[in-house]
Amino acid sequence: MAKIKGAVVVNEERCKGCELCVVACPSDVLALNGKDVNNKGYHFVYMKNPDNCIGCASCGYVCPDGCIAVYKVKL
Amino acid sequence: MTEEVKLMKGNEAIAHAAVRCGADGYFGYPITPQSEIMETLMELKPWETTGMVVLQAESEVAAINMVYGGAGTGKAVMTSSSSPGVSLKQEGISYIAGAELPCLIVNVMRGGPGLGTIQPSQADYFQAVKGGGHGDYRLITLAPASVQEMADFVALGFDLAFKYCNPAMILADGIIGQMMEKVVLPPFRPRRTEEEIRTQMPWAVQGKTAGRKRNVITSLELEPAKMEENNIRFQTKYKEIEKAEVRYEEIGCEDADYLIIAFGSMARICQKTIEMARAEGLKIGLLRPITLWPFPTDIISSYADKVKGMISVELNAGQMVEDVRLAVNGRVKVEHFGRLGGIVPTPDEVLDAIKQKLL
Amino acid sequence: MDINEIIKPENLVYDKPRLMNDNPMHYCPGCSHGVIHKLIAEVIDEMGMEEKTIGIAPVGCAVFAYNYIDIDWEEAAHGRAPAIATAIKRLNPEKMVFTYQGDGDLAAIGTAETIHACNRGENIVIVFVNNAIYGMTGGQMAPTTLEGMVTATCPYGRDVELNGYPLKISNLVAQLDGTCYVTRQSVHTAAAVKKAKKALRQAFENSMNKKGASLVEFVSTCNSGWKMSPDAANKWMEEHMFAKYPLGDLKNV
Numbered sequence: 001m002a003k004i005k006g007a008v009v010v011n012e013e014r015c016k017g018c019e020l021c022v023v024a025c026p027s028d029v030l031a032l033n034g035k036d037v038n039n040k041g042y043h044f045v046y047m048k049n050p051d052n053c054i055g056c057a058s059c060g061y062v063c064p065d066g067c068i069a070v071y072k073v074k075l
Numbered sequence: 076m077t078e079e080v081k082l083m084k085g086n087e088a089i090a091h092a093a094v095r096c097g098a099d100g101y102f103g104y105p106i107t108p109q110s111e112i113m114e115t116l117m118e119l120k121p122w123e124t125t126g127m128v129v130l131q132a133e134s135e136v137a138a139i140n141m142v143y144g145g146a147g148t149g150k151a152v153m154t155s156s157s158s159p160g161v162s163l164k165q166e167g168i169s170y171i172a173g174a175e176l177p178c179l180i181v182n183v184m185r186g187g188p189g190l191g192t193i194q195p196s197q198a199d200y201f202q203a204v205k206g207g208g209h210g211d212y213r214l215i216t217l218a219p220a221s222v223q224e225m226a227d228f229v230a231l232g233f234d235l236a237f238k239y240c241n242p243a244m245i246l247a248d249g250i251i252g253q254m255m256e257k258v259v260l261p262p263f264r265p266r267r268t269e270e271e272i273r274t275q276m277p278w279a280v281q282g283k284t285a286g287r288k289r290n291v292i293t294s295l296e297l298e299p300a301k302m303e304e305n306n307i308r309f310q311t312k313y314k315e316i317e318k319a320e321v322r323y324e325e326i327g328c329e330d331a332d333y334l335i336i337a338f339g340s341m342a343r344i345c346q347k348t349i350e351m352a353r354a355e356g357l358k359i360g361l362l363r364p365i366t367l368w369p370f371p372t373d374i375i376s377s378y379a380d381k382v383k384g385m386i387s388v389e390l391n392a393g394q395m396v397e398d399v400r401l402a403v404n405g406r407v408k409v410e411h412f413g414r415l416g417g418i419v420p421t422p423d424e425v426l427d428a429i430k431q432k433l434l
Numbered sequence: 435m436d437i438n439e440i441i442k443p444e445n446l447v448y449d450k451p452r453l454m455n456d457n458p459m460h461y462c463p464g465c466s467h468g469v470i471h472k473l474i475a476e477v478i479d480e481m482g483m484e485e486k487t488i489g490i491a492p493v494g495c496a497v498f499a500y501n502y503i504d505i506d507w508e509e510a511a512h513g514r515a516p517a518i519a520t521a522i523k524r525l526n527p528e529k530m531v532f533t534y535q536g537d538g539d540l541a542a543i544g545t546a547e548t549i550h551a552c553n554r555g556e557n558i559v560i561v562f563v564n565n566a567i568y569g570m571t572g573g574q575m576a577p578t579t580l581e582g583m584v585t586a587t588c589p590y591g592r593d594v595e596l597n598g599y600p601l602k603i604s605n606l607v608a609q610l611d612g613t614c615y616v617t618r619q620s621v622h623t624a625a626a627v628k629k630a631k632k633a634l635r636q637a638f639e640n641s642m643n644k645k646g647a648s649l650v651e652f653v654s655t656c657n658s659g660w661k662m663s664p665d666a667a668n669k670w671m672e673e674h675m676f677a678k679y680p681l682g683d684l685k686n687v
Contacts, residue, residue: 064467066472069449071446130524140514143521
């Protein structure tokens with residue numbers, strides 16, 4: 001079975017930290033950065049568990065601010 | 076080629092002129108005494124000839140917003156109504172002025188306030204020339220006094236509207252709308268092509284083509300500094316219009332001892348009044364503002380030191396008289412005579428009023 | 435595998451739509467408007483209609499829609515978008531014309547314009563965002579506010595004795611002969627977003643195929659107005675909004 005690997009790139013400055021992508025992710029990849037904030041003062045999302053990402057793009061679909069780009073490769 | 080002279084109502088003349096002057100669209104809602112405008116357009120079926128769109132809207136509010144929509148795409152669009160309906164249109168007119176779009180609005184005035192009467196009146200003068208809707212804006216206001224002018228002012232109104240990207244209004248009344256006169260209809264001029272719209276109206280919303288920024292038609296600007304800038308731009312434009320576009324007619328003013336100021340149908344009646352007066356040896360002249368805004372302030376002011384008195388004769392309780400008084404600034408006596416609620420005075424009634432108030 | 439080997443242009447499977455520009459959106463975090471904006475941008479792009487599309491922005495939160503999607507726009511007075519769209523489409527029949535309206539705009543102040551544009555069978559798309567509240571003005575009651583729901587102008591909950599019933603305007607519009615497609619969608623999950631995009635695409639195609647008016651209602655959240663977190667708002671919507679405004683096609687002819 002081909003293994004699929006994905007990656008998420010977050011536009012940290014556009015992110016408003018709504019966490020909808022965190023909820024939408026089926027593999028527990030994303031989390032809110034609890035420490036840093038962007039220029040607007042929002043905590044932004046990052047790949048907490050990058051190895052889990054399957055590139056399904058669910059995070060991207062539900063992101064209201066278009067901050068998420070998703071990449072996927074078949075291994 | 077000999078001119079084609081027709082006999083028709085003022086309202087009908089507007090409809091014919093609209094088709095002939097290359098209007099792209101008419102959006103209206105029936106109301107007496109101007110319903111013949113849309114009726115005539117529907118009968119003419121211009122969508123089969125020039126391609127002009129004619130649509131009966133669900134309300135005056137919808138109609139004026141259709142005009143806003145169409146004007147934003149660079150098209151020559153118009154609406155018509157009568158007083159209560161024009162009140163409803165004020166929202167849209169303010170938005171059109173705020174978005175700096177050209178369009179033509181026809182108001183065939185009837186008596187008010189409220190539902191009032193279907194009889195003629197000139198009581199919407201303030202509404203037309205002092206704003207009407209909200210915000211600091213101006214409406215180019217043309218006052219026809221004949222069926223011929225009803226026809227001619229359609230093209231003129233559109234031309235001024237497009238020249239200044241500003242709404243223009245034909246402010247007629249039930250008399251001019253309903254009366255039949257001979258009229259020479261204006262020559263046909265084609266509607267603007269898409270290409271002409273693109274080059275002449277680069278702001279028009281036509282679909283964002285490659286190589287240009289998106290066009291946005293809006294009156295909204297939440298940043299106060301920019302909104303003030305917009306307002307200053309409007310005011311500069313209005314000053315320009317006041318300088319360049321004043322139109323009026325003088326009849327027997329050169330040697331006049333007294334001056335009547337009257338517009339539209341009332342000016343027609345006053346023409347007879349000055350004839351009667353002169354037969355009695357009374358030298359009365361008639362100054363007829365054709366543009367109510369911009370108002371012919373300078374010419375009226377220039378008569379302040381030449382005549383013994385002025386009277387503003389209007390089908391209202393005294394509206395234009397305020398602008399006449401502002402023009403002469405106390406240098407000469409200015410009276411008002413008017414009948415209200417749809418009553419139209421006779422020429423001799425006006426003459427009696429002049430004798431009573433000025434002599 | 436190194437992450438940099440995955441993040442390569444050839445591996446890109448999802449990104450911000452091309453027609454959505456880089457202007458930061460003024461919407462609150464988690465607002466449904468952003469996702470709906472993305473779908474519109476994607477559909478226009480995929481249909482190759484960028485140069486032929488004219489959007490009508492409403493009054494309300496989405497008044498600045500014109501700042502985010504890179505097409506030509508006209509901004510309407512509150513409720514008048516369908517009238518504006520009517521004229522634009524009639525005067526420019528080859529253009530693709532849509533309105534973007536909230537519940538107050540479409541179902542209160544603009545009810546007449548909505549009903550009559552639909553009834554005339556205007557070849558336009560109406561995108562209707564129903565979040566049961568006036569967002570921009572600060573969370574007042576909307577025509578679609580649910581019974582018992584608390585807003586700034588029904589602080590004790592919507593009382594039907596006082597305020598009447600939540601208005602199912604899409605059901606009303608579906609009754610009109612001029613509409614060809616009336617559907618209720620949502621954008622709270624990836625699956626819902628994919629489905630909603632198909633619906634939107636069909637609506638836009640209908641308009642170009644002169645089939646009449648299409649209305650796509652998005653049952654949405656206003657987490658700020660509802661005073662909930664975005665996730666909690668989605669869950670509340672599933673439980674309460676979907677009960678009153680069930681998802682699915684109301685009409686498809």
